[in-house]
Amino acid sequence: MRMGADCGGSGRKRRASSSRNQDQNRSPQIEEQVVVRRKTRYSTLLGLQCGHGTVGGTADEALTVRDFNIDAKNLLEEPVDKYAELRCESCGRDDNDAEMILCDRCDAGFHIYCLRPIVASVPAEDWFCSSCTAPPKIREFPKVQTKIVDFFRIEKFLGVPETKKRRRHSGGLTVSKRSRKLVVHTPSNDQDRLLEQMRSLATALTTVNIAYSDDLTYPPGCATRECNRPSLEIGGMQEMSKDDKAAFDLSKRMWKEGHVAPLVVKHDSREGFVVEADSPIKDMTIVAEYTGDVDYMKNRKHDGGNSIMGLLFTADPSKELVICPDKRGNIARFISGINNHTREGKRKQNLRCVRYNVDGEARALLIAIRDIPKGERLYYDYNAYLSDYPTKHFV
Numbered sequence: 001m002r003m004g005a006d007c008g009g010s011g012r013k014r015r016a017s018s019s020r021n022q023d024q025n026r027s028p029q030i031e032e033q034v035v036v037r038r039k040t041r042y043s044t045l046l047g048l049q050c051g052h053g054t055v056g057g058t059a060d061e062a063l064t065v066r067d068f069n070i071d072a073k074n075l076l077e078e079p080v081d082k083y084a085e086l087r088c089e090s091c092g093r094d095d096n097d098a099e100m101i102l103c104d105r106c107d108a109g110f111h112i113y114c115l116r117p118i119v120a121s122v123p124a125e126d127w128f129c130s131s132c133t134a135p136p137k138i139r140e141f142p143k144v145q146t147k148i149v150d151f152f153r154i155e156k157f158l159g160v161p162e163t164k165k166r167r168r169h170s171g172g173l174t175v176s177k178r179s180r181k182l183v184v185h186t187p188s189n190d191q192d193r194l195l196e197q198m199r200s201l202a203t204a205l206t207t208v209n210i211a212y213s214d215d216l217t218y219p220p221g222c223a224t225r226e227c228n229r230p231s232l233e234i235g236g237m238q239e240m241s242k243d244d245k246a247a248f249d250l251s252k253r254m255w256k257e258g259h260v261a262p263l264v265v266k267h268d269s270r271e272g273f274v275v276e277a278d279s280p281i282k283d284m285t286i287v288a289e290y291t292g293d294v295d296y297m298k299n300r301k302h303d304g305g306n307s308i309m310g311l312l313f314t315a316d317p318s319k320e321l322v323i324c325p326d327k328r329g330n331i332a333r334f335i336s337g338i339n340n341h342t343r344e345g346k347r348k349q350n351l352r353c354v355r356y357n358v359d360g361e362a363r364a365l366l367i368a369i370r371d372i373p374k375g376e377r378l379y380y381d382y383n384a385y386l387s388d389y390p391t392k393h394f395v
């Protein structure tokens with residue numbers, strides 16, 4: 001699924017395939033028998049009861065049984081016994097089949113919303129429950145300046161930024177239209193906080209095994225930089241004004257020098273990694289650019305990635321581009337989404353994802369849409385452009 005875009009695979013039951021890997025040396029006959037059993041299991045899981053006495057519900061399956069002289073009774077028994085009363089291991093209920101997934105190793109079932117963190121939709125690829133895989137252990141990044149500077153490849157760490165006296169808006173008597181120009185973040189002026197903020201991001205990135213990259217990347221095998229042409233966007237893309245470009249450039253330079261936005265990454269049992277304001281953030285602040293490898297959407301249709309961001313929406317679907325932070329990325333990929341189905345969810349939104357044409361390249365920026373107090377969690381609408389990211393179980 002992608003943010004601001006459509007997702008694949010929701011509402012589909014995972015096929016039990018636990019014995020697939022052990023079975024590679026079987027004779028074709030035995031293999032065929034196994035295939036029949038799997039088909040039957042699958043149709044049982046889908047709740048498709050076959051109304052007659054053959055194995056499975058299709059002519060193909062009945063034919064296969066006859067051809068190989070398999071005892072149909074045996075084949076029927078296992079799936080009925082094993083899956084008829086499939087219950088979620090977490091809540092114990094047997095309802096809501098369409099949102100139940102099965103572990104591809106032990107066949108245990110779970111509602112996607114009972115998992116922690118919540119799984120937004122049934123994954124397209126193999127999925128293993130926490131008993132069958134070690135759940136990712138949070139690997140605390142050491143709070144050592146040299147290591148942090150290395151991790152973020154900070155060219156010259158300048159320490160605490162110079163505090164310039166900023167001129168405040170008078171806020172006088174005249175009611176002026178609020179400026180909608182982009183604003184550069186104000187980094188913490190406490191070196192210890194700066195390091196703590198970077199350490200928290202390094203911890204999250206190392207835990208999910210993603211290298212830090214604060215720019216869009218075009219690795220071999222993905223789309224090239226030349227394919228990212230904002231002129232292909234349906235309806236055109238927002239141009240970045242000169243002032244906004246200056247703010248964006250400064251914001252990027254500050255991140256590169258370790259004067260990061262005052263954000264801290266934390267872990268929440270239901271949402272997974274989340275991002276919070278570590279000091280107040282002003283309306284219109286550029287909080288982060290959404291970064292990662294740029295690829296064609298068509299190449300990522302079956303990716304389980306729940307962090308794919310739409311970048312370029314083109315008239316020709318084969319040219320649509322997405323940002324994939326599965327190997328490289330930055331803090332943006334940890335920011336939560338609102339629940340689009342509730343008023344409370346919508347009230348939480350404090351950022352917007354805006355795509356701009358920046359010097360002939362589409363870029364996606366996360367921008368504050370109101371003043372954000374210290375400690376508030378950051379949220380934006382994953383369904384800003386399209387509306388298929390499943391958020392109904394989001395908190």
Ligand SMILES: C[S@@+](CC[C@H](N)C(=O)[O-])C[C@H]1O[C@@H](n2cnc3c(N)ncnc32)[C@H](O)[C@@H]1O
Nearest residue numbers: 118120271272273306307333334336337394395
């Ligand atoms: C773009 S990732 C955000 C980072 C993610 N939390 C992590 O730990 O890597 C999207 C995933 O985060 C979780 N998530 C995001 N917003 C959420 C919310 N409001 N409630 C519950 N889970 C949420 C869901 O698992 C979703 O599929």
